[in-house]
Amino acid sequence: MGRVSAAVLDAGPLIHLGQIDGLETLRVVRKCVVTTEVVLELGRGFALPRTCAVRTLGPAARDFAAFLCSQDSLGLGEATSIALARQERIRLFFTDDLGAREAAARYGLEPHGTLALLARACREGVVSRTDALSLLESLHRRSSLFLTSELVDWARRQILAYSRG
């Protein structure tokens, strides 16, 4: 139990949390690592949280990322992130892309998405329950992360039930 020690993130969770001013959620991860390709994907206007470190791939990881792009039809950001997680021996990988999740799991990583970060941040008190519910609603209404109303309702009930437990 506790905060997450280290994780690799691709652009998805950063973009989605950024769209709702929810990047403080990332404080639940002590060390976030992203690739230079993800930073380029985010663009110059994106303020990367201070807990995020940028890493460059070594030659072997670069080859592996190229393989993932062709074999699994992943984008450069997703592929380099999976390669970086393996290079840095970091098991947790946060992405909202289904293909990236499935590829990451095949290569021994533990993939999760933005809602996992939000739920863990709530559990660890990084954000209050009220703020977590508000951020969940904002993810649904204001971000480009696709969530059905039914799924959001289900997540809301889980957060409320956990808080009462």
Next chain:
Amino acid sequence: MSMDTVPAKLTPRLVAEVDEMVREGWYANRSELIRDAVREAVRRARAQRLEAAIKRDVEWGLRGKS
């Protein structure tokens, strides 16, 4: 675009319904209808896998150990 031929068996009733939809102009031919149906099935399956993954995410966030 290159395409593969995928042999598939359909019941006579289903074939009749496919042909009716083509006659009505919903699709140019049988292949186009079948492609659309497969595309929709793949989309739905992906949406279900993603929803299941997001539910596992919330469980992990609230109760996970890693």
